[in-house]
Amino acid sequence: MNIHEYQAKQILKEYGVPVLDGYVASTTQEAVEAAKKLKSSVFVVKAQIHAGGRGKGGGVKIAKNFDEVYKYAKEILGMNLVTHQTGTKGKHVNLIYIESGAKIIKEFYFGITLDRFLEKPVIMASAEGGVEIEKLAEETPEKIFKLVIDPLFGLQEFQARNLAYKLGFNNNQVKQFVKFALAVYEAYMQKDANLVEINPLALIEDDKLIALDAKMSFDDNALYRNLDVAKMRDLSEEDSAEIEAAKYSLNYIKLSGNVGCMVNGAGLAMATMDIIKHKGGEPANFLDVGGGASPETVAKGMQIILEDKNVKALFINIFGGIVRCDRIANGIIEATQNINIDVPVIVRLDGTNAEEAAELLKKSGIKQLISAQDLNEGAEKAVEIVKKS
């Protein structure tokens, strides 16, 4: 789960990470009021969306007075912000963060994430902040310092101190950095984050280190024990069809093609998308109906996929294990009675009770249903149909 910058700063602040004062606003009036509460002569108006690159997209502005705060708030609130991370459609801005301005002397990068191979948290830091870490890693990997943390002992002071010297801090800054790094690590571990990124970590006037931007994302599987974090979920940032699907324990991700896919199991679902592409088509979605697929979830899955008007054919690919194919077939038949299905549905049911399922589908006499013997035939038929339409 992702959260907004202002929320990440709220969490980090609780752990003692230095941030600038700021308030979140959803109207121009709130924005001006927020600025008035801040003891500052310069303000930064920042769009709050779950994507990076906001500044380049015009979602971050520096205001020198309350009138400018109003002006920029008006401009940014409600805008469709397009960044390299939002896709071409962009994201609608519902919230802005009004923060005190500061004079930036130098920008650093600081991040913590999981090293999946070492199975330990790793800190990455660089004196070249403000740019994307991926770009930095590609172009000048030698400028990124990596520090692997032993999860049993946590980040040790000496490790943070040594890293600070590598980053070129003076003695005063080193002290601040050690405190900062320990605090961020604490927040990362305690809140079950899978990523914390402070980019930039800024050196500002009076020799102060500040988390100027902050990004955090969390392990969904641990939200049950981080209820404060779970409350920060912003559903407006997520695809409404994906949210609807999740209510039925369906894992749905919308894509841009026209062959709808409904599959049991995540690996097989990905492989089904891949084979559609391999045969010359484009998958419209990822949909895993899960291990507990029932007639109800199958019907719901079909409905969600068919709400996407790009879909010109639906490929149902089920390998029945514990899930019995005859139950799935009943679900498909039931769905055709309850929802309007105006595209061909290619059905491949294999595994447990596949023969009974084939019989059921045949008997049903539903004309939209086209049966396929295996994965290959199913994918070929689906792509063929789409190409003809």
Next chain:
Amino acid sequence: MSILVNRDTKVIVQGFTGKEGSFHAQQCIEYGTNILGGVTPGKGGALHLNKPVFNSVEEAVKATGAELSLIFVPPAFAANSIMEAADAGIRLVVCITEGIPVKDMIMVKQFLKNKQCSLIGPNCPGIITADEAKIGIMPGFVFKKGRIGLISKSGTLTYEAANQIVNAGFGISTAIGIGGDPIIGYSFIDLLELFEKDEQTDAMVMIGEIGGDLEIKAAEYINNNIKKPVVAFIAGQTAPKGKRMGHAGAIIAGSKGTAKEKIDALKKAGVRVADSAAEIGLSLNEIKHILIKK
């Protein structure tokens, strides 16, 4: 004995009396798995599925001599169950549970370092040695006996692959689902090593997916250490970046963990990579001549 498990392997089930545990334990028993009992704290002394229930793994091991534990405990408590099993002297834990927090698994892996205990999973279908023992949730009938070792990150895609292997005229020695989480026990490398040494396995099929770099490490390992032929398939070529594709670990982070980089690495290591999931059986057929010669 193929690898890791056979019909004599003594198994207990943690989370034995729960809905999932009961259902699948019954299925495993019907397959012929040597399940000797189970553990549900608070229900010790009872009989369930005609097998004894114990309060702890320690008691269960003492009473039954169990060497393997199959776990169906809910995600919030599953990490603790793995550690309990390891502490009680279990040599192999198979954890089916999906949804264990990553932080818990980080700690589990640290804990296991000091124990003589290996782990399969979590978030996996388990392990099956055809016609001998099924320790997991896979449909046993798909896995017909043969001489191909199967290692996979996925569930149903494993069944699909096994089905194709059988339809192509081969069969399975042992199949292992290693799980789709970011942190798991046995990886491709560990199992490739075991299959390489196994006299009942002639070739290996590995099914990977986007996310992490286990497949890339496996490619390096195959290049240097594996003489038996390996066929692979990697799922997720069409997966968008930054989206978690069902499995917690199936995510392309930045530009890392793509299907393409994994496929390229495997091909470079001499692995026959199937172009689509429908061609896993076919790919095996293409290397048939090597298998027959052996």
